Structure formats: C-alpha cells, structure tokens
Amino acid sequence: MKTGVTIGVSVIIGLLIGAAVVYAAFPSTTTTSTSTITTTVGGGSTITTTIGGATSTITTTVTGAGSSLGTVTIGAILDLTGDQADYGQLSKSAVNMALSDVNAWLATQGSSTRFALNIQDDATDPATALTDIQNMAAQGIKIYVGLMTTGIATNVLSYATANNLVLISTASTGTSIDNRTLGDLFRIVPPDNVEGVPFASALTQAGYTHAVLLVRNDPFGTGLAASFEAPYTTDGGTYDVVQYTPISTGSYDFTSQLGQMQSDLSAAQATYGNSHVAILALGDAEIGVALSQASTFGSLLTVPWFTNQVSSTDLLTTAGNNALTVKLSGFQPAPAASTKYTQFYNRFVTATGSVPGIFSGLAAYDSIWLAALAILACGSNSGQCVQASFSTVADNYFGVTGWVQMNANGDRTATNYGDFGVQMVNGTLAWVPIGYWDASTQQITLTNSTG
Amino acid sequence: MALAPGIFTNALLYGVLLSMMATGLTLTYLTTKIPNFAHGNFVTLGAYLGYILFKFYNVNPYYSIPLTAVVCGAVAVFVYRVVLRPLANRGAPTIALMIVTLAINLLFIGFFGIIGDVLTNVYRFGDADFFLLSRLDFSMSGISGVMIVSLVCLIGTVVSIYLLLSKTNFGLAMTASVEKPSLAETIGIKVDRVYTISWLIGGALAGLAGSLIVFYLPVGPNFANSFIISIFAASILGGLTSIYGAVVGGMVIGTSQIVVTSYLGSILGPWVLSYQAAVPILIMVGVLLFLPAGITSISLSKGVAKRKT
Numbered sequence: 001m002k003t004g005v006t007i008g009v010s011v012i013i014g015l016l017i018g019a020a021v022v023y024a025a026f027p028s029t030t031t032t033s034t035s036t037i038t039t040t041v042g043g044g045s046t047i048t049t050t051i052g053g054a055t056s057t058i059t060t061t062v063t064g065a066g067s068s069l070g071t072v073t074i075g076a077i078l079d080l081t082g083d084q085a086d087y088g089q090l091s092k093s094a095v096n097m098a099l100s101d102v103n104a105w106l107a108t109q110g111s112s113t114r115f116a117l118n119i120q121d122d123a124t125d126p127a128t129a130l131t132d133i134q135n136m137a138a139q140g141i142k143i144y145v146g147l148m149t150t151g152i153a154t155n156v157l158s159y160a161t162a163n164n165l166v167l168i169s170t171a172s173t174g175t176s177i178d179n180r181t182l183g184d185l186f187r188i189v190p191p192d193n194v195e196g197v198p199f200a201s202a203l204t205q206a207g208y209t210h211a212v213l214l215v216r217n218d219p220f221g222t223g224l225a226a227s228f229e230a231p232y233t234t235d236g237g238t239y240d241v242v243q244y245t246p247i248s249t250g251s252y253d254f255t256s257q258l259g260q261m262q263s264d265l266s267a268a269q270a271t272y273g274n275s276h277v278a279i280l281a282l283g284d285a286e287i288g289v290a291l292s293q294a295s296t297f298g299s300l301l302t303v304p305w306f307t308n309q310v311s312s313t314d315l316l317t318t319a320g321n322n323a324l325t326v327k328l329s330g331f332q333p334a335p336a337a338s339t340k341y342t343q344f345y346n347r348f349v350t351a352t353g354s355v356p357g358i359f360s361g362l363a364a365y366d367s368i369w370l371a372a373l374a375i376l377a378c379g380s381n382s383g384q385c386v387q388a389s390f391s392t393v394a395d396n397y398f399g400v401t402g403w404v405q406m407n408a409n410g411d412r413t414a415t416n417y418g419d420f421g422v423q424m425v426n427g428t429l430a431w432v433p434i435g436y437w438d439a440s441t442q443q444i445t446l447t448n449s450t451g
Numbered sequence: 452m453a454l455a456p457g458i459f460t461n462a463l464l465y466g467v468l469l470s471m472m473a474t475g476l477t478l479t480y481l482t483t484k485i486p487n488f489a490h491g492n493f494v495t496l497g498a499y500l501g502y503i504l505f506k507f508y509n510v511n512p513y514y515s516i517p518l519t520a521v522v523c524g525a526v527a528v529f530v531y532r533v534v535l536r537p538l539a540n541r542g543a544p545t546i547a548l549m550i551v552t553l554a555i556n557l558l559f560i561g562f563f564g565i566i567g568d569v570l571t572n573v574y575r576f577g578d579a580d581f582f583l584l585s586r587l588d589f590s591m592s593g594i595s596g597v598m599i600v601s602l603v604c605l606i607g608t609v610v611s612i613y614l615l616l617s618k619t620n621f622g623l624a625m626t627a628s629v630e631k632p633s634l635a636e637t638i639g640i641k642v643d644r645v646y647t648i649s650w651l652i653g654g655a656l657a658g659l660a661g662s663l664i665v666f667y668l669p670v671g672p673n674f675a676n677s678f679i680i681s682i683f684a685a686s687i688l689g690g691l692t693s694i695y696g697a698v699v700g701g702m703v704i705g706t707s708q709i710v711v712t713s714y715l716g717s718i719l720g721p722w723v724l725s726y727q728a729a730v731p732i733l734i735m736v737g738v739l740l741f742l743p744a745g746i747t748s749i750s751l752s753k754g755v756a757k758r759k760t
Contacts, residue, residue, distance in 0.1 A: 245725040251677035255461040256713040296457035320586030
C-alpha cells in the first residue's frame with residue numbers, strides 16, 4: 001500500500017511539474033485584358049508575360065547597380081517533414097524551378113550574378129526553424145523564403161529583426177500577426193482574416209443559416225474560424241463550434257467531437273430545418289480522418305461539408321467516398337489566369353506529377369523571384385535594403401500567383417478565391433474548380449457544380 | 452444529456468483493440484518482468500505491414516492479418532532474444548531493461564520514419580506518414596467490419612489463451628515458469644523457451660491489433676507514442692500479472708476514454724473534448740494509489756469485496 005501511495009503521489013507531482021513546464025514554455029484579380037509586364041534590371045534585361053484577353057502595357061522598372069553580385073545564397077526553410085510535408089516537398093520543387101529560371105534569365109542577359117539556395121527542413125517545428133535560420137545566418141544568408149506556418153514565422157521573427165534578416169513566408173496565414181508593424185516579415189499569401197469571408201459568403205448565399213464548425217485548436221484554426229464567424233454573423237448566420245487539439249503523432253480519434261457535432265446538428269436542424277444547416281471543418285489534412293470517422297454518425301453525412309483543406313489529396317484519400325457524399329467543397333486563393341501560370345502549371349505537373357497549389361508550389365515559386373528581384377534592385381544582399389524595397393518590388397511583380405500586392409503590414413492584399421469541389425476524375429477523387437469568390441463583390445459564381 | 456450511439460460504438464471498438472494490445476504487454480511482463488515501452492511499435496509494425504501489402508499487392512489488410520501477426524511476433528522475439536535477454540542474463544536490473552525498451556521505442560520510430568519517407572519520396576505514396584484505410588472496410592447490417600472482426604479476434608484470443616494455459620503442457624510450464632522459474636528449470640521446463648513464446652504471442656497480438664486499427668485510426672511513424680500510455684493504463688488497471696485483467700482493463704480504459712470525455716463535453720462544453728488523453732492517466736494514477744495490484748486483485752468473499760493480499 002505504501003509503495004502504491006508513493007508511486008501515485010510521485011506520478012501526480014510529475015504530472016503537475018510537467019504541466020507547469022509546458023504552460024510556461026507554446027482576389028485573384030481575374031483580368032480580362034492582355035497586359036505585357038516588363039521588368040527591367042540593371043540596364044535592359046526584361047521578363048515578359050501575357051495575361052487575359054485585351055491589350056495594355058504595364059512597364060515596371062527595377063533598377064540595380066548592374067554590377068555582378070557573384071553568387072548570392074537565399075535560405076529556404078521548408079516543411080519537408082512533419083504535418084505539412086506534402087506542401088513542403090512541393091514547395092521545394094517549386095523553389096528549385098524558380099532558382100533555375102532566375103539563373104537562366106540572368107545568363108541570357110549577360111549578367112554574372114547567380115543565385116543559390118540553401119534548403120533546410122524545419123520539420124514543421126518552430127524551434128527547428130529557429131535553429132535552421134541561426135545556422136544559415138552564421139553563413140551570411142540574409143534573405144529567407146518558406147516559413148510555412150504562422151508559428152514558425154512568429155518564432156523566428158524576433159531573431160530576424162535583431163539581425164536584419166528578411167523573411168518571405170509562402171504559407172503563413174494566421175491572424176495573430178495581422179496587425180504587426182511592417183518589419184522583416186512579408187507574407188505573400190492572403191492571411192486568414194480574409195480566407196473565412198468566402199466561406200461566410202458561400203454558406204449565406206446557399207441558404208445555410210446555421211453552421212456547425214469543427215475547428216483545430218491552434219492559432220491557425222481559431223484565427224480562420226474567427227475570420228468566418230464575424231461576416232457570417234453579420235449576414236444573420238448562427239453557429240456552434242467544436243474544437244479538437246492537434247496531435248503531433250497524427251493519430252486522431254474524432255469520436256467525441258463527432259458525437260458533439262451530431263448533437264449540435266440535430267438541434268440546429270430542429271430549429272432551422274434540415275436544408276439550412278451545413279458543416280465547416282477548419283484544420284489540416286486530419287479533416288479527412290474526421291470525415292472518414294463520421295460514417296459512424298450517419299446524420300453528419302446528410303449535410304454538406306465545407307473545408308479550407310482544398311487541394312489536399314491526402315484528405316481525399318483518407319475520407320474516401322464520404323467526400324463525395326457530403327459534396328465536400330472549399331476555397332483557396334486563386335491564381336490569376338495567365339500564360340505565366342499555365343506554363344508553370346504544366347512544367348510543375350510534368351516535373352512532380354502533382355498539381356501546384358497556392359501553398360504547395362505557386363507562392364514558393366514567386367518567393368524566389370521576389371527575393372532575387374529585390375536583391376538585384378538593391379544591388380546587394382543587404383537585409384535592410386531588401387526590407388525597405390520589398391513592398392515596391394512586390395507591388396510591381398506579376399507572378400504565377402498573379403499580382404503580388406502587399407498591404408501596410410507586409411501581408412498580401414485580398415485576392416479572388418477559387419471554389420473547389422470533389423469529383424471523381426478517372427476513377428480517383430480529385431479537387432475540381434467549380435467557381436470563384438470575387439473579392440470586390442464578395443459574391444460566389446459557380447462555373448461547374450458538384451451536383 | 453444522451454450521447455450519440457456512434458460514441459458507444461467507437462468506444463467499444465477502441466476498447467477491444469486496446470484489450471488486444473494490453474494483453475500482449477501483460478503477457479510479456481508476466482513472464483519476463485520487463486515493462487516493454489516498445490510494445491506500441493509492434494502495433495505500428497502490424498499497421499505498416501498491412502498498408503504496404505495493400506499498396507503494393509492490393510491485399511486487403513484483413514487478409515494480411517496472419518502474416519502480420521507472424522512477422523510482428525518474430526520481431527518481438529528478436530527484440531527479446533537479441534537485446535533484452537542478454538542484458539537480463541548479465542544481471543541488468545528491471546529499471547535498466549525498461550530504459551532499454553525506451554531506446555528501442557525511439558529506434559522503431561526512426562525506422563518507421565525512414566519507411567514513411569521512402570514510401571513517400573520513392574514510391575509517391577502521399578499518405579505513407581499518415582494513413583487510414585477505413586475506405587477498404589465492409590459493413591454488415593450497419594455494423595462496421597472492423598468491429599465484427601475485432602470482437603471475433605478478441606474472443607478468440609481470450610479463448611485461445613484460456614485453452615493454452617489450462618489445457619496444454621505449455622500452459623502448465625508457463626505457470627510454473629512464472630511462479631518459480633528456478634524450480635521450473637530444475638524439473639526440466641525450458642523456461643527461456645516459455646519466455647520466448649510469450650514474447651512471440653505478445654508481439655503477434657500487437658500486430659493483430661495493428662492490422663485492425665488501420666480501419667479505425669490514422670497511423671504514422673509516431674503512432675506508438677499515441678497509445679503506450681493507454682496500453683500501460685489498461686495493463687495496470689487489470690493487474691500487470693493478469694492476462695484476463697488486461698482484457699478487462701483495456702475495455703474499461705478504451706470505453707471510458709471516449710464515453711467519459713464525451714459525457715463531460717456534453718455537460719461542460721466542447722472544450723473538454725481536447726483533454727481525452729488525460730482519462731487513462733487519471734485512471735492509472737487512481738489505480739496505483741488505491742488498487743496497485745489492479746482490479747483482478749479484488750476478491751468477493753462472504754458478500755464483501757476485499758483486496759487480495
């Protein structure tokens with residue numbers, strides 16, 4: 001008995017200490033006109049691309065010293081392993097493609113300046129990312145791309161600021177840093193405070209006056225939920241929220257959450273009617289697990305599901321036919337229709353066998369070009385100069401994601417969002433564009449229904 | 452507030468799977484007195500074997516159960532014979548052997564990470580680090596196939612163990628080896644062979660659970676770390692030296708982990724649901740404090756329940 005008491009008390013003390021330690025420590029603007037964008041660097045080098053249908057000319061000049069900078073290394077901190085490995089691996093392919101394109105362009109212009117990449121895996125872990133940047137900063141690298149989560153970007157930002165490093169995030173969208181002062185972090189994908197708005201528009205316009213939310217309990221998920229709740233409530237919608245905790249091992253059991261969702265759904269349907277309730281799942285690829293496990297809770301599969309995890313093939317693989325049953329759909333920032341995008345898309349599919357998404361290749365590709373152009377404009381690898389000039393360079397850059405226009409905080413401004421649904425394509429579940437959300441009108445236009 | 456029927460269904464399934472895992476753990480501890488913190492990795496191994504056979508040869512994981520059980524049992528024997536037994540023979544204390552199993556746990560996780568990376572980067576299996584094969588499951592009269600098969604397997608396991616222990620010479624040998632190993636040796640029982648076979652059975656049961664769990668929960672390289680606490684909680688609840696206690700402990704831990712959390716969530720709010728993992732820990736602490744020999748130490752005598760001493 002004494003031994004048991006001793007062991008039990010020791011376990012309790014250990015748990016309390018552990019808990020204390022843990023506590024202390026965690027639009028696309030779819031153009032319809034043809035424009036030619038000319039970017040001039042160091043005296044006459046040009047890049048030309050064509051977008052849309054009618055004709056106009058936009059000339060952008062980025063002047064640089066013109067002299068060779070030698071080989072300038074850009075740091076790439078990517079999620080090559082961990083929760084976001086599928087995005088990270090595709091981003092790695094994209095940054096390598098961009099590097100090749102930039103150097104090829106410089107060669108054709110007779111410039112002896114070249115860029116190199118130092119790619120490091122942060123394992124989707126903020127602490128690892130900080131270690132990576134510290135190691136690379138010691139080698140003199142000043143400009144970094146990747147930093148694919150808000151947690152990672154936030155964790156390295158103070159170090160970057162103290163050491164005049166520039167961070168170009170290709171997938172951080174969390175709202176926790178929306179209102180930061182313009183500094184060394186630039187996020188070239190639209191933040192979550194915009195991403196929730198298309199969902200609110202979609203549910204409202206489709207007549208779903210009540211939503212049951214399944215939300216990942218971290219800054220990403222809760223920020224996304226907040227960006228949905230405000231406009232949805234303004235439009236007269238009501239909602240219930242069920243949260244789940246991210247698990248590092250990935251072994252999710254959503255039984256308790258699904259049970260709660262079923263209760264909320266039943267109550268909502270009794271109040272608003274069966275056809276006026278939908279489910280919105282905001283999280284990561286584990287949403288597919290929730291959708292798969294929802295088979296045990298039959299009524300959950302009788303209403304439409306929306307999710308932010310558009311373009312995640314892992315989600316479809318896991319969810320299986322349930323994704324079709326619930327007419328799963330969602331929104332993602334949509335690249336502007338352009339030959340530049342189309343050419344990149346085809347090259348990327350050929351090279352990787354995968355379709356590029358905004359977080360899985362497109363933004364990563366543009367980030368290398370932006371970094372290179374900013375360095376060339378400065379005529380040096382100076383972090384201070386690049387930080388001061390980046391917004392101007394970005395505002396005048398038309399990439400595979402369209403115009404990269406930044407707001408006063410260093411975040412990309414709102415763009416159109418593509419509406420994607422799930423369909424069976426050649427015997428395989430796939431995300432298919434079914435419409436778009438217009439940032440200027442906040443209206444959904446469907447072009448291809450999922451039925 | 453009434454809970455959704457699906458909660459009880461999944462709770463029962465989880466309890467059944469946990470019972471199989473805990474039974475294997477208890478069997479190896481009962482015989483060799485080694486708390487094996489790498490036991491969860493035999494479950495992961497079973498899951499990965501089922502996944503690989505499906506991806507390469509389109510074999511439904513149900514059909515690969517016999518092979519995965521044999522392979523996982525063999526790996527468990529390898530771990531015991533190559534690593535743990537030599538250390539035990541050299542007089543290594545139990546705490547040292549326990550730490551070694553922690554190291555083996557880390558090695559396995561690294562191994563599965565490599566396997567996952569190879570499957571992802573070489574064979575382009577996008578879900579190799581996070582796979583759930585529920586889409587391959589069947590259903591009968593609205594009951595999922597994994598529930599039916601798991602229940603049958605658990606019942607078969609309990610019956611088989613009962614017959615093995617009570618009706619065979621091996622069972623007698625095991626009983627003798629557990630109670631008085633030195634005496635058993637002197638009367639000609641090959642105690643080490645008994646221990647080896649117990650590890651074989653323990654590993655096979657874990658592999659069996661792994662083959663089935665792919666239809667219910669997503670599996671990745673770190674999967675073992677998700678369950679090891681629950682497995683130990685189930686074994687401790689049942690009494691670390693009682694195989695049948697492990698079955699009971701697994702059912703109690705598995706069902707309560709889901710049902711209790713869901714019930715509290717319906718009363719206190721959905722925020723409670725995030726703390727589901729605390730349930731087995733709290734139960735384990737309670738058992739260690741008040742009933743360290745487990746629930747099977749309780750005996751009913753003259754209408755009064757009292758602990759066996």
